[in-house]
Amino acid sequence: MARIDLDLAHSYRPSPRNDDDYALLPLKLSFADGGAYALLGPSGCGKTTMLNIVSGLVTPSHGTVLFDGRDMTHASPQQRNIAQVFQFPVIYDTMTVAGNLAFPLRNRGMPRERIRQRVGQIAEMLEMSDLLDVRAAGLSADTKQKISLGRGLVREDVSAVLFDEPLTVIDPQLKWQLRRHLKQIHKELKLTLVYVTHDQVEALTFAEQVIVMTRGRVVQIGSAAQLFERPEHSFVGYFIGSPGMNFLPARWRDGGIEVDGHRLGAGPEPQRLAAAGEFTLGVRPEHVGLAAPGAPGALPVQVQKTQDVGTYGLLTTRRGDALIRARVDVAEPLPAVGERLWLQLIGPHTCFYRNEELIAP
Amino acid sequence: MKTVDQKAWLLVLPVVVCVAFSAVLPLMTVMNYSVQDIISPQRRVFVGTEWFVAVMRDSELHDALVRQILFSLAVLAIQVPLGIALALSMPASGWRASAVLVLVAISLLIPWNVVGTIWQIFGRTDIGLLGASLAALGFDYNYTGDPLDAWLTVLVMDVWHWTPLVALLCYAGLRAIPDAYYQAARIDGASPFAVFRYIQLPKLRGVLMIAVLLRFMDSFMIYTEPFVLTGGGPGNATTFLSQYLTQKAVGQFDLGPAAAFSLIYFLIILLLCFVLYNWMLRVGQGDAAAQQAGHG
Numbered sequence: 001m002a003r004i005d006l007d008l009a010h011s012y013r014p015s016p017r018n019d020d021d022y023a024l025l026p027l028k029l030s031f032a033d034g035g036a037y038a039l040l041g042p043s044g045c046g047k048t049t050m051l052n053i054v055s056g057l058v059t060p061s062h063g064t065v066l067f068d069g070r071d072m073t074h075a076s077p078q079q080r081n082i083a084q085v086f087q088f089p090v091i092y093d094t095m096t097v098a099g100n101l102a103f104p105l106r107n108r109g110m111p112r113e114r115i116r117q118r119v120g121q122i123a124e125m126l127e128m129s130d131l132l133d134v135r136a137a138g139l140s141a142d143t144k145q146k147i148s149l150g151r152g153l154v155r156e157d158v159s160a161v162l163f164d165e166p167l168t169v170i171d172p173q174l175k176w177q178l179r180r181h182l183k184q185i186h187k188e189l190k191l192t193l194v195y196v197t198h199d200q201v202e203a204l205t206f207a208e209q210v211i212v213m214t215r216g217r218v219v220q221i222g223s224a225a226q227l228f229e230r231p232e233h234s235f236v237g238y239f240i241g242s243p244g245m246n247f248l249p250a251r252w253r254d255g256g257i258e259v260d261g262h263r264l265g266a267g268p269e270p271q272r273l274a275a276a277g278e279f280t281l282g283v284r285p286e287h288v289g290l291a292a293p294g295a296p297g298a299l300p301v302q303v304q305k306t307q308d309v310g311t312y313g314l315l316t317t318r319r320g321d322a323l324i325r326a327r328v329d330v331a332e333p334l335p336a337v338g339e340r341l342w343l344q345l346i347g348p349h350t351c352f353y354r355n356e357e358l359i360a361p
Numbered sequence: 362m363k364t365v366d367q368k369a370w371l372l373v374l375p376v377v378v379c380v381a382f383s384a385v386l387p388l389m390t391v392m393n394y395s396v397q398d399i400i401s402p403q404r405r406v407f408v409g410t411e412w413f414v415a416v417m418r419d420s421e422l423h424d425a426l427v428r429q430i431l432f433s434l435a436v437l438a439i440q441v442p443l444g445i446a447l448a449l450s451m452p453a454s455g456w457r458a459s460a461v462l463v464l465v466a467i468s469l470l471i472p473w474n475v476v477g478t479i480w481q482i483f484g485r486t487d488i489g490l491l492g493a494s495l496a497a498l499g500f501d502y503n504y505t506g507d508p509l510d511a512w513l514t515v516l517v518m519d520v521w522h523w524t525p526l527v528a529l530l531c532y533a534g535l536r537a538i539p540d541a542y543y544q545a546a547r548i549d550g551a552s553p554f555a556v557f558r559y560i561q562l563p564k565l566r567g568v569l570m571i572a573v574l575l576r577f578m579d580s581f582m583i584y585t586e587p588f589v590l591t592g593g594g595p596g597n598a599t600t601f602l603s604q605y606l607t608q609k610a611v612g613q614f615d616l617g618p619a620a621a622f623s624l625i626y627f628l629i630i631l632l633l634c635f636v637l638y639n640w641m642l643r644v645g646q647g648d649a650a651a652q653q654a655g656h657g
Contacts, residue, residue, distance in 0.1 A: 055548065056547075057544050057547065057548075076547070077547050077548045077550075078548075078550045082548065083548060084544070084545070086541045086544065086545060087541070088539070088541060090539075090541050090544075090545040092560065092563070093563040093564070094559060094563045095559065103549050103551070104548075104549040107549055107550040107551055107552065107555065108550055148545075151545075151549065
């Protein structure tokens, strides 16, 4: 178990010239001992690169990796004592399930009796005790991935356990179950866990701290609530939530916010908005409500599409070129397509961005 | 009731015709010969299983068969490990990989009789590089006179000619192993030997099966190279089954015994391939199946 500090940048090219050449732009990041972290971002954003740098499979081209303050930048995965589980199940075909689970321990010369005991515990935890003597090759993808997870968790003294989208190949029902197992294991063993995923639900339910990445950059680190309520970067607003945040071009005029020629009235932190002049208004569909005509902070729109998702209704409305989505209660009948109505945009959860960065509140 | 569309037969017809002309009809001809004594094109006598009995009792044939089996086993024992080792040491990517692939493949592109000729000259003690070098080092090497030398020269020639095939197959197999396996092995702290034993070798099982079968069948049917190099000599030291068969059929024009022998030869290859194939399949899946039976 260890605290891990990253202060680095990485490029797979030998002489990077511009930002696009970097898989990871310069960043500083700490994983506290015993924390559960998720790296969340779309494919190709650099999250796997970061994970491989932590585990030692990749050496960063610039900067350092510290484990408990010791420089481990050039240390091998074995020296770092890291466990890692990959996206697709990696199993040793010729061994039994027990052999697979014991492999990392055997390679480190642990006494036989101790290995048997530990393998038994892990198998029990993953509910596969009855499979221990079966050869691993013929098992289903689900079970194979469970073996991979088990191999990642079998060592007790690891600095951290890293998961690289480990549940991709597993069917939804089992996913929930395994995720619960992982949380439970985290609670029991107090291991540092880092979990890479592009699935926001997975990240938000698993981790205490979610690190959101895009294009080689860390844009926000925070809890699920922070990422949802107050995205510090418009990418976070767009990526987290289903559907993502609504964004509307807006500007400051005569002491109030104006969207598409319509005055919405004052917002929070008027000085900053006034200083920015032109900015982007962001509001989550969950926070867009129906409003009385002419209400302060409301905008008249035209309904373009309605969907009844069961637990809520989703309105897609248009104002000029912009689309605004709103989640509404299904207890009341959904408005008809083409109907004109007013949507409340300004509220306590409305955020304002300039150059994609949050400026207010 | 389900209607059955008989058009499918029409679609397999081309294959049936091709196979009939290329395999079934020649085989039937050979079968026909094997039960008759062909005295002249117009005169033939039905002899039943007489030729088969005669062939089975032929001690020269027994010697050739033993020689052949030893040769094929030696070929497998040398070429398979050597091919794997070669594949493991070949570079994985870049221009070096391309260059090495071309170099390794060269011997496979040389026609069989040319291979024989190359080694015939290569092994000569007066002008051949190998023969002259061995002579200079004080070895009493003479592949035309000494049976053991001749046998070894044929073996080394085959190793030179065909190990690259095993190496290329294994190389392709190695390249098909996803990177994640090597990464996982590093994470699990596996030694290089453990990586070979638990990742590379199991993943190569498929291509190795093909390599072993190909090398076994080819070496069991070897004809051209020893024919050119030693002509089966000295004495009968390098007379393998094919050559013995050709001597009988073409040299002595004993069509009946030659046909009977061909059929037995064919059955031996078929049987050994069947045994090898099933054995290798079992090595991979045997205990898994056994365990499933035990649990089920």
